[in-house]
Amino acid sequence: xxxxxxxxxxxxxxxxxxxxxxxxxxxxxxxxxxxxxxxxxxxxxxxxxxxxxxxxxxxxxxxxxxxxxxxxxxxxxxxxxxxxxxxxxxxxxxxxxxxxxxxxxxxxxxx
Numbered sequence: 597x598x599x600x601x602x603x604x605x606x607x608x609x610x611x612x613x614x615x616x617x618x619x620x621x622x623x624x625x626x627x628x629x630x631x632x633x634x635x636x637x638x639x640x641x642x643x644x645x646x647x648x649x650x651x652x653x654x655x656x657x658x659x660x661x662x663x664x665x666x667x668x669x670x671x672x673x674x675x676x677x678x679x680x681x682x683x684x685x686x687x688x689x690x691x692x693x694x695x696x697x698x699x700x701x702x703x704x705x706x707x
Contacts, residue, residue, distance in 0.1 A: 639683055647675070 651670045657663040676689045684692040 642683070643675075647671075 647667065647670065651666060652663070657666070678688055680686045680688060681692075687695065
């Protein structure tokens with residue numbers, strides 16, 4: 597499987613094909629993210645940093661299957677149901693959804 601490089605485009609010069617070609621050497625796939633100024637990736641980036649810190653790097657995993665099962669259990673048994681999130685007014689995702697409905701486009705309120 598080829599590596600995936602994510603490039604946040606900060607200004608027009610970085611959109612040039614010449615800037616992207618070094619990333620594709622060796623079969624890497626390039627994912628280009630358009631900046632919108634609203635921190636649209638902040639929650640996702642925070643999630644990945646958190647799961648790496650709280651689960652993935654805490655031990656050696658015997659197999660990919662074991663790790664997949666642990667990630668599923670972490671997300672469904674802890675992260676979505678009990679872990680409090682500052683971006684959700686210090687509610688768990690399950691609590692926030694119960695209070696505001698499953699509409700993910702609902703504006704979250706600041707704590």
